[in-house]
Amino acid sequence: AHQLFSHVPRPKPFRVTNADRSVKKGMMADGLLDLLNKVSESLSSDDIVVLVLEEDGTGVDSEEFFQTLPENTVLMFLEKGQKWTPCSTSPSRNLL
Amino acid sequence: AHQLFSHVPRPKPFRVTNADRSVKKGMMADGLLDLLNKVSESLSSDDIVVLVLEEDGTGVDSEEFFQTLPENTVLMFLEKGQKWTPCSTSPSRNLL
Numbered sequence: 001a002h003q004l005f006s007h008v009p010r011p012k013p014f015r016v017t018n019a020d021r022s023v024k025k026g027m028m029a030d031g032l033l034d035l036l037n038k039v040s041e042s043l044s045s046d047d048i049v050v051l052v053l054e055e056d057g058t059g060v061d062s063e064e065f066f067q068t069l070p071e072n073t074v075l076m077f078l079e080k081g082q083k084w085t086p087c088s089t090s091p092s093r094n095l096l
Numbered sequence: 097a098h099q100l101f102s103h104v105p106r107p108k109p110f111r112v113t114n115a116d117r118s119v120k121k122g123m124m125a126d127g128l129l130d131l132l133n134k135v136s137e138s139l140s141s142d143d144i145v146v147l148v149l150e151e152d153g154t155g156v157d158s159e160e161f162f163q164t165l166p167e168n169t170v171l172m173f174l175e176k177g178q179k180w181t182p183c184s185t186s187p188s189r190n191l192l
Contacts, residue, residue, distance in 0.1 A: 056170075058111045058120045065122035068109040068167070 015074045017054055019082040024074070032066035039077050047079040057084035105163065111170045113150055115178040120170070128162035135173050143175040153180035 011028040016039055025042070029035035032051070040048050051060045054074035060066050069075075076084060107124040112135055121138070125131035128147070136144050147156045150170035156162050165171075172180060 053122070056111070056120065058122050060122050062122065062124065064107065064124040065109050068122075068124070 012069075012071050014069070015072055016051075017074060017076050019076060019078055019084070021054075021076075021087065032060065032063045035066075035075070043077075045079065048077050049080055049082075050078050051075045052078060052084050054087075057086075108165075108167050110165070111150075111168055112147075113170060113172050115172060115174055115180070117150075117172075117183065128156065128159045131162075131171070139173075141175065144173050145176055145178075146174050147171045148174060148180050150183075153182075 011030045011034075014027055014029055014035060015024055016027050016035070017024040027035065027038050027042075029038060036048060036051065039051075040046060052058060052075065053060065053069075054076045057076075060069070060075065078084065105126045107126045107130075110123055110125055110131060111120055112123050112131070113120040123131065123134050123138075125134060132144060132147065135147075136142060148154055148171065149156065150172045153172075156165070156171065174180065
């Protein structure tokens, strides 16, 4: 039964943020391409270069890897020239 | 049932980074050789010497040990002459 589902990806919820984390949106997508298209649409931008995991900047550029992401994974989209940076609002877990 | 699966390794997600941790990518691999091949391809490089655990530099050079790694383990690939170094407690935060 599990295998059936892996061949028919259903739309899953993701949370998508921008490079400075000022905006975050919930979006449904059944695949990497689908999500990239939706992000581009919602930005009316064609400059999306890549999606990375918000938590550690891992580049998500293969459909297979994308399919392993759990629901509600936070992804960051990067436009040309933008880079992932660690979340600066809580760098100080160590300081507590 | 468990034993069946151990004979038919399925691709698992890994996160692969380079020696200076400037790039990290999600990749699927069903084994050590598979991952080494994919890394070499994606770098168009034949100089990959070894994969090590990002967290502590443990060399991963046997297929059996590789199979014990959990999903989304972060691996670092080293090219000729490169060495693992500990994560310098957030290099990029200092640059901001």
